[in-house]
Amino acid sequence: xxRNVIEVGDLVKIFDGxxxxxxxxxxxxxxxxxxxLGPNGAGKTTTIKILTTLLHPTxxxxxxxxxxxxxxxxNVRRSFGIVFQDxxxxxxxxxxxxxxxxxxxxGMPKKMRRERIENLMKLVELWDRRGDxxxxxxxxxxxxxxxxxxxxxxxxxxxxxxxxxGLDPQTREHIWDYIKNLNEKERLTVFFTTHYMxxxxxxxxxxxIIDNGKIVARGNPAELKKEMNASSLEDVFLAxxxxxxxxxxxxxxxxxxxxxxxxxxxK
Amino acid sequence: xxxxxxxxxxxxxxxxxxxxxxxxxxGQPLLFLVALGFGFGPIYQKAGGGNYIEFLAxxxxxxxxxxxAVFSGIEIIWDRQFGFLKETLVAPVSRxxxxxxxTLGGATxxxxxxxxxxxxxxxxxxxxxxxxxxxxxxxxMFLIAVLFTALGTAIASRMExxxxxxxxxxxxxxxxxxxxxxLFPLKGLSPTISLxxxxxxxxxxxxxxxxxxxGAGVYGVGMNLxxxxxxxxxxxxxxxxxxxxxxx
Numbered sequence: 001x002x003r004n005v006i007e008v009g010d011l012v013k014i015f016d017g018x019x020x021x022x023x024x025x026x027x028x029x030x031x032x033x034x035x036x037l038g039p040n041g042a043g044k045t046t047t048i049k050i051l052t053t054l055l056h057p058t059x060x061x062x063x064x065x066x067x068x069x070x071x072x073x074x075n076v077r078r079s080f081g082i083v084f085q086d087x088x089x090x091x092x093x094x095x096x097x098x099x100x101x102x103x104x105x106x107g108m109p110k111k112m113r114r115e116r117i118e119n120l121m122k123l124v125e126l127w128d129r130r131g132d133x134x135x136x137x138x139x140x141x142x143x144x145x146x147x148x149x150x151x152x153x154x155x156x157x158x159x160x161x162x163x164x165x166g167l168d169p170q171t172r173e174h175i176w177d178y179i180k181n182l183n184e185k186e187r188l189t190v191f192f193t194t195h196y197m198x199x200x201x202x203x204x205x206x207x208x209i210i211d212n213g214k215i216v217a218r219g220n221p222a223e224l225k226k227e228m229n230a231s232s233l234e235d236v237f238l239a240x241x242x243x244x245x246x247x248x249x250x251x252x253x254x255x256x257x258x259x260x261x262x263x264x265x266x267k
Numbered sequence: 268x269x270x271x272x273x274x275x276x277x278x279x280x281x282x283x284x285x286x287x288x289x290x291x292x293x294g295q296p297l298l299f300l301v302a303l304g305f306g307f308g309p310i311y312q313k314a315g316g317g318n319y320i321e322f323l324a325x326x327x328x329x330x331x332x333x334x335x336a337v338f339s340g341i342e343i344i345w346d347r348q349f350g351f352l353k354e355t356l357v358a359p360v361s362r363x364x365x366x367x368x369x370t371l372g373g374a375t376x377x378x379x380x381x382x383x384x385x386x387x388x389x390x391x392x393x394x395x396x397x398x399x400x401x402x403x404x405x406x407x408m409f410l411i412a413v414l415f416t417a418l419g420t421a422i423a424s425r426m427e428x429x430x431x432x433x434x435x436x437x438x439x440x441x442x443x444x445x446x447x448x449x450l451f452p453l454k455g456l457s458p459t460i461s462l463x464x465x466x467x468x469x470x471x472x473x474x475x476x477x478x479x480x481x482g483a484g485v486y487g488v489g490m491n492l493x494x495x496x497x498x499x500x501x502x503x504x505x506x507x508x509x510x511x512x513x514x515x
Contacts, residue, residue, distance in 0.1 A: 052357055054515050077359040088350035092281045104273040105358045149354075 004063075005030050005079075005157055005189050006051065011060035013046050020046040022213035023060070028191055028206075030156075033183055035204030035221075036193040037237070043213040044193035045085060048161050051191070052082055065156050078106070081150030085161040087142055091135035095126060095145050098134060099152060106153035113152075120148040124178055140171035144178065151182060158182070160192035164199065172196075176203050197233035209237055216240040270360045271368040278339065278372025282379075289380075296331045296384045300324070300391050303450065316452065322483070324388035325404075325476035326449025329411060332381040333469055336412040337440050339373025340419015340506070344426055353515050362511040370416045370503065377412035378405065395480040403479040407491070411472035414499040421506035424513055442467075449473045453485050468498045 006028035013021040021043040028034040036044050049055040051064055053073040062069055065079035089098050096117065103113035121127040124144040134142065143163065150158050160179070164172040180203065183190050194200055200207050201221045209217040217224060217240045221233060228239045238244060282289070304320045311319035346352040355365050382405065395401065422435060446460070447469035453461065464470045475491035478484025484491070 049515070054353070054357065074359045074361075077357055080357075082357055084350060084353055086350045088352075088354045090277065090281075090351050090354075091349065092284055093277065097280070101273055101277060102354070102358075104269050105355070105360055107269065107359070 003030050004028060005065050006034075006191060007061070007063040008047075008051075009061035011047070011050065011062060012058045013043075013050060013055065014058045019213050021050070021057075024208075024210065024213070024215045026208050026215060026218060028157075028189060030189055031183070031187050033180070033190040033203055033205050034192070035200035035207040036191065036210060037195065037197065037200050037207055037233070038193075038210035039195055042210045044210060045161055047210075048082075048159055048191075048193060052080060052159055053077060078153075079155055080157040080159055081153065081155040082159040083143070083146045083150045083161065083163055085165060087146070089134045089142060089146060089149075092133065094131050094133055095121070095137065096130040098145065099149055102149045102152050108153055116152060116154075117148075120152065123181075124148055140167055140174065143167065143171075143175055147175070147178060147182075151186065151188060154186075155188070157189045157191060160190065162193055162195070164194070164196065172199065179203070197237065201233050207233075209240060211237075211241045270358075270364050271371065274355070274365060274368025275372040275375065278369065278376060282376040292331065292335060292380060293383060293387065295334070296327045297387055299327050299330070300388060304391060320388075320392050321394070321481055322452070322477070323450065324385075324391075324393040325480050326447070326473050327388065328381050328384050328404075328408065329447070329449055329469060329473045329476055330444050331384040332377045332408050332411045332472075333415050333444055334440065335377035335380040336373060336415035337419040337435075339377060340370075340416045340421070341423045341426075341432065341435070342373070343369070343420060343423040343510075344429060344432075347513075347515075348428065352513075356513070356515060363507055366420065366503075366507045366510050370413060370420065370506070373416035373419070374409060374412035377416065378408045381405075381408035381412070396482055400479045400482075403488070404476055407472060407475040407479055407495070410475075410492070410495040410499060411469065414468060414472070414495060414502055417499065417502040417506040421502060421509050424506065424509035443469050446470075447473050448485075468495065471495050 004027040008027065009025045011021055011024050012019060024043070024047070036047065038044050046055065050057050050062060051069060053069045053076050056070055064076045067075040067079065069076045090101070093101065099117045099121070100113070103117065108116070118127065121130055124147065126141060126144060126148070129137070129141070134145070137145065147163070163179070164175055167175065176199065179190060182188050204221060206219060207221055207224070208215050217236065224236050225231070225233065228236045230236045230239060234244070300320070300323065304323050308319040311317070311322070316322065343352065385404070395404070446463050447467045448464050449469070453464055453470070453474070456464070471486060471491045471494045474484050474486050475488065475495065478488055478491065
């Protein structure tokens with residue numbers, strides 16, 4: 001059980017001379033819920049993109065489920081499912097068709113695919129709406145559908161990039177219930193990023209705090225709070241970095257994008 | 268194989284669900300057929316060219332395949348903007364297979380569109396010379412479609428958003444159409460226009476279609492097939508390469 005499914009050593013990614021990720025190291029054990037925390041632009045999404053083969057690292061060692069994302073990308077891709085920060089469903093297809101597409105793309109046999117789709121859609125309470133075009137789904141429903149899609153092919157690891165961004169508090173809680181449920185039921189390793197500190201506090205077994213491309217703290221949320229004598233992770237973040245997580249580095253574009261989401265999904 | 272199939276199927280489903288897009292894309296060929304066909308028909312007849320509708324119809328079919336195919340290729344930008352492209356790029360399927368599936372899907376819908384426009388030409392009085400030749404005509408439609416879907420994919424792989432779309436439409440797709448011999452005969456032209464038409468790949472598609480449907484070709488079936496096939500392979504390779512380089 002203690003095998004590490006993700007190992008990252010001294011990872012660096014440089015864009016146009018700027019280090020988006022600047023020598024980070026961490027590992028994630030099998031079955032863990034691991035939170036990657038930091039403000040916008042800290043390097044969270046870049047790290048996820050490297051782990052999921054979408055970007056090549058400048059230097060450093062990366063292993064996902066025992067495979068190298070650069071040299072062995074196909075095996076890495078079979079090992080994980082992902083929910084991206086921005087929606088990535090086909091709006092013109094039905095929810096069921098989106099899942100069917102995913103299952104076929106991942107080479108799942110027909111019978112297994114159909115059963116799995118039905119079970120998971122029932123689990124997240126979307127089965128009754130399976131025939132609806134995704135464009136008629138609400139933001140929360142889309143996110144649930146994406147989570148189902150992410151784990152459809154029985155991956156070892158589920159990556160969640162800001163899974164609850166732009167959702168209302170109630171829906172956010174709901175989403176986390178599903179994720180925790182799946183983590184237990186499927187012994188799924190969950191790697192997520194967020195800048196909602198309280199969310200990480202509640203959901204994650206272990207966290208890493210990243211700021212300006214560097215990991216500034218690692219450990220269990222409760223222990224970190226105790227160690228820094230802080231009442232919340234927000235204060236832990238402040239203690240380690242000397243600045244608040246929200247105010248700084250959150251660019252106008254990010255704020256605008258979030259607002260846009262809040263508005264467009266309020267149906 | 269199943270990955271290619273599901274990518275192909277997705278393109279078809281999207282196409283047949285967007286009724287407004289289908290209806291919209293049939294309006295232009297109809298307008299061209301009626302306005303040009305009946306407008307220039309009498310002059311063409313007087314100049315000794317014969318029936319202009321008969322000459323024009325294959326050109327208009329080729330036009331609709333061209334537009335539809337380039338648009339299908341360009342759809343990648345759409346997928347990129349709405350995030351769906353990421354879903355296919357993290358799947359354990361090679362980019363080359365994704366490219367094949369997408370291209371075949373786009374080419375199938377564009378060919379379908381060509382067949383619908385062919386039926387429209389029948390309604391305005393076009394009469395092809397044989398039923399068997401229809402099969403050859405469909406083969407040409409499909410080749411034109413593959414070629415220009417691949418071209419659209421190649422272009423779209425280098426575009427981040429739709430800002431360049433108008434540019435492509437005005438400076439690439441329109442010239443490809445107007446200089447291809449779709450609207451005027453390639454015989455007896457000035458050397459400059461002749462040369463331009465000869466390097467326009469659509470010329471061979473139009474000529475092939477015209478040859479198949481009415482027997483009035485210039486280059487010959489073998490040459491048309493060879494050149495279209497060769498350019499298709501070339502553009503497919505370029506499109507495939509550029510597509511494999513996409514970073515999200």
